[in-house]
Amino acid sequence: MRNWRSLVAVGATLPVVAFAAACGGDNGNGEGGATGGNGGSLSGNLTGAGATFPNPVFQEWAADFGAVEPGVRINYQSIGSGGGIEQFIRSTVDFGSSERYLSDEDLEEAASARGCEGVQFPVIFGSVVIAFNDPELDGMVLTADTIAKIYDRQITNFNDPELQELNPDMDLPDQDIIPVHRSDGSGTTYVFSHYLSTENDEWADKYGEGTEVQWASGTVGGQGNEGVSAQINQNRGALGYVNQAYAIETGMAQASVVNADGEAIYPTLEATTEASELAEIPDSFQFDIDNIGGEGYPITGTNWIFVYECGYDDNTAEMLKAYWNWVLTSDEADELALELGYAPMGAELKERVQAQVERINSQN
Incomplete structure (x- = not known):
């Protein structure tokens, strides 16, 4: 690099x-x-x-x-x-x-x-990853439902019982969560919101999918992957979705996300590749990468x-x-x-x- x-x-x-x-x-x-x-x-x-x-x-x-x-x-x-x-x-x-x-x-x-x-x-x-401000949270397991609840402000602290149940071996901090999102029209937002809409009916009904979303109050916006990465790095308790390249380069901790087969998958390159190879791609090239199982990372764009x-x-x-x-x-x-x-x-x-x-x- x-x-x-x-x-x-x-x-x-x-x-x-x-x-x-x-x-x-x-x-x-x-x-x-x-x-x-x-x-x-x-x-x-x-x-x-x-x-x-x-x-x-x-x-x-x-x-x-x-x-x-x-x-x-x-x-x-x-x-x-x-x-x-x-x-x-x-x-x-x-x-x-x-x-x-x-x-x-x-x-x-x-x-x-x-x-x-x-x-x-x-x-x-490439993967859209959930990145953290706190390096101790690297590998923390999240599901589509818990991610949706974090951005809907139903889950507001890292020591929430639902997060603790997913991470019994991790000492989760008593720390308020600051969800960070894209404030501009964003394909990363489309990939992220499409994933949540596919996996969580409540999210689909309340927020839907698109390059822009009407975010809940209590969330913070950043311009571009660069801006979201900066907000995560600058705010204790921040969590946000970014292209994995930015998370890697800035050294941010990343979440493992449970896929369609119930496997908690860390967003490695191999996991991204497997997800892309499982996608069905029509001649129109209009496709989403949905319902990824196996060793595939589920939020792949x-x-x-x-x-x-x-x-x-x-x-x-x-x-x-x-x-x-x-x-x-x-x-x-x-x-x-x-x-x-x-x-x-x-x-x-x-x-x-x-x-x-x-x-x-x-x-x-």
């Missing part, structure tokens, strides 16, 4: 990260030979915006890809999934990013605004990329194809993802996604 440490430390600010980076050694005919090392043949700027969830790995991908195409600059704005969807539909960026897939309604709106179909595809998987079949100039289209093909075919890209705590896609899924990448500007 290299140059994103300062990004996490920023806290609640909205980072705009400009990368002197690569977007593939394209051979000039749209084939996107991004795995070459010939010093690059493309030049220009790409802009993207959206989820904070993949921002650490996006930064590393772009920085390392710069050795392939040093003439290309990528500016990715880590503004949250809601903003990424909005800017994609408004065509104010070259690509959007979100932890929530585009619904049929979103796709209809995008097609109407652009005059051609939008294309969406996954690129990475996906990051999607959004592009269009038309409207790009030829150079921009070639840069987009080359960049995402590099992400999909480069061993280095997978190694960087693993280093940062993300689970890369399997070979079969990558082949399916590459077919989506080739749709970029195909209707121009």
Whole structure:
């Protein structure tokens, strides 16, 4: 892990990260030979915006890809999934990013605004973890029901009897819980609230799922994964949901969460990978990772990329194809993802996604 440490430390600010980076050694005919090392043949700027969830790995991908195409600059704005969807539909960026897939309604709106179909595809998987301020709580067992009660303010102290019953071998402190949530439109919030809505009927009825939730009073908001991480680190008794990469980098304790088979699973990379492999992924790429059992971690999310079949100039289209093909075919890209705590896609899924990448500007 290299140059994103300062990004996490920023806290609640909205980072705009400009990368002197690569977007593939394209051979000039749209084939996107991004795995070459010939010093690059493309030049220009790409802009993207959206989820904070993949921002650490996006930064590393772009920085390392710069050795392939040093003439290309990528500016990715880590503004949250809601903003990424909005800017994609408004065509104010070259690509959007979100932890929530585009619904049929979103796709209809995008097609109407652009005059051609939008294309969406996954690129990475990662866990949404429950992180603590107190390192002594690392491995504390939680269920969907107890997490829902904490955020609904039914459980307000770590020594609550329900938490003690789940953790008989842990000396839980007499400490008020401060639940921290995302205050911006967030795909991380979508993954988290979708999980709770799937597992807890009371949560589904009262709060539902989405990139934004009407949180109970007594909870604290933070902007982006960075802001939530900062709130957790700064407040004694804080607990919050973040992308695991941020929890790892800032050294926060993490909860084990009981999955569909009743197993308390710590959010390791292996547990995330197993959850992603159990997911059924349709041709539309509109899917959630639900009802995960075995050794799979139950709160696992996906990051999607959004592009269009038309409207790009030829150079921009070639840069987009080359960049995402590099992400999909480069061993280095997978190694960087693993280093940062993300689970890369399997070979079969990558082949399916590459077919989506080739749709970029195909209707121009």
